[in-house]
Amino acid sequence: MAYNDKVLEHYEKPRNVGSLDKNDTHVGTGMVGAPACGDVMKLQIRVNDDGVIDDAKFKTFGCGSAIASSSLVTEWIKGKTIDQALAIKNKDIAEELALPPVKIHCSVLAEDAIRSAVEDYRKKQKGGSHAP
Amino acid sequence: MNPTMVLCWSCRGVVPTGEGFCPGCGIIQPPDPRRDHFASFALRPDFTLDLAALDRGYREQQQRFHPDLFATRGATERRYSMEHVTRLNEGYRILKDPLLRGEYLLKLAGFRSQTPENSAPSDPAFLMEVMELRESLEEVDLKRGDALGQLTRLRNQVEEACSGELLAMTQYFAAWFDSRGQGSLEQAARHIDRLRYFIRFIEELDRKEESFFS
Numbered sequence: 001m002a003y004n005d006k007v008l009e010h011y012e013k014p015r016n017v018g019s020l021d022k023n024d025t026h027v028g029t030g031m032v033g034a035p036a037c038g039d040v041m042k043l044q045i046r047v048n049d050d051g052v053i054d055d056a057k058f059k060t061f062g063c064g065s066a067i068a069s070s071s072l073v074t075e076w077i078k079g080k081t082i083d084q085a086l087a088i089k090n091k092d093i094a095e096e097l098a099l100p101p102v103k104i105h106c107s108v109l110a111e112d113a114i115r116s117a118v119e120d121y122r123k124k125q126k127g128g129s130h131a132p
Numbered sequence: 133m134n135p136t137m138v139l140c141w142s143c144r145g146v147v148p149t150g151e152g153f154c155p156g157c158g159i160i161q162p163p164d165p166r167r168d169h170f171a172s173f174a175l176r177p178d179f180t181l182d183l184a185a186l187d188r189g190y191r192e193q194q195q196r197f198h199p200d201l202f203a204t205r206g207a208t209e210r211r212y213s214m215e216h217v218t219r220l221n222e223g224y225r226i227l228k229d230p231l232l233r234g235e236y237l238l239k240l241a242g243f244r245s246q247t248p249e250n251s252a253p254s255d256p257a258f259l260m261e262v263m264e265l266r267e268s269l270e271e272v273d274l275k276r277g278d279a280l281g282q283l284t285r286l287r288n289q290v291e292e293a294c295s296g297e298l299l300a301m302t303q304y305f306a307a308w309f310d311s312r313g314q315g316s317l318e319q320a321a322r323h324i325d326r327l328r329y330f331i332r333f334i335e336e337l338d339r340k341e342e343s344f345f346s
Contacts, residue, residue, distance in 0.1 A: 038332025
């Protein structure tokens with residue numbers, strides 16, 4: 001299968017692979033999966049006191065497009081606020097990587113991963129010591 | 133015209149739908165695409181399947197439609213024979229495999245699996261479990277002496293998980309055929325999804341094991 005150069009670039013040199021401490025209250029962990037193909041994706045964000053994502057890590061077991069989508073997303077969300085990160089849509093990812101139609105679901109997975117990570121972070125913040 | 137009847141393409145006599153041969157002239161008929169694969173092998177649609185009966189049904193049907201029997205006949209008969217055999221092979225492949233059989237039953241029941249865009253968030257604890265399994269597999273160092281032992285342990289663990297999913301599928305499909313409750317079908321679909329993650333894992337494990345021996 002002919003992959004686009006940008007996909008290959010992220011696939012061969014994925015950015016920000018790894019893990020953050022999932023027990024840290026500043027860290028949100030997103031876990032998503034594609035039941036149709038059995039791919040799993042973990043995306044973690046660390047949010048500083050100004051509400052800015054200052055670090056992001058991912059781990060993806062799946063095809064090249066899924067790895068590239070999550071790698072790209074970690075690059076994009078670093079330095080962004082949570083709301084800016086949530087504004088990233090799968091269409092943006094698919095366009096940037098020129099994903100073919102059969103691989104669009106990989107970019108959907110990456111978008112879902114951002115949402116899932118933010119949700120986890122917000123849940124932690126509500127339940128944490130900052131609660132009113 | 134009664135939808136359970138068709139006309140024989142050769143003698144124009146009446147043929148009950150699904151009959152392989154015209155009762156009047158005995159000529160082979162095209163396969164009925166609406167006939168489900170269970171019916172092709174004279175089996176009751178169910179997740180629990182008598183595999184010996186499937187094998188038997190497959191052999192019997194192959195013997196009725198085998199292209200060798202039609203080698204000296206006209207082009208139409210030869211084509212219908214091929215179509216029957218292709219369909220039988222496809223049906224056999226699907227029914228024999230528990231994952232494909234489960235997916236096929238969902239399709240027959242008219243169950244629409246949700247697209248990734250609108251699916252409910254999957255169970256994060258389960259995904260975490262899959263992620264950890266994938267990480268353990270990734271961490272197996274093939275250069276180490278106990279690598280094969282580690283792979284075998286992972287395989288046993290996941291095969292056991294597969295058995296659990298198959299058992300759950302068996303129960304929920306049985307409940308579906310019993311009372312036709314949509315909830316049973318949703319549960320069956322959930323366990324099919326989980327099984328797919330585990331089967332995908334075993335494929336990766338096979339690949340890693342193969343690279344050890346090559």
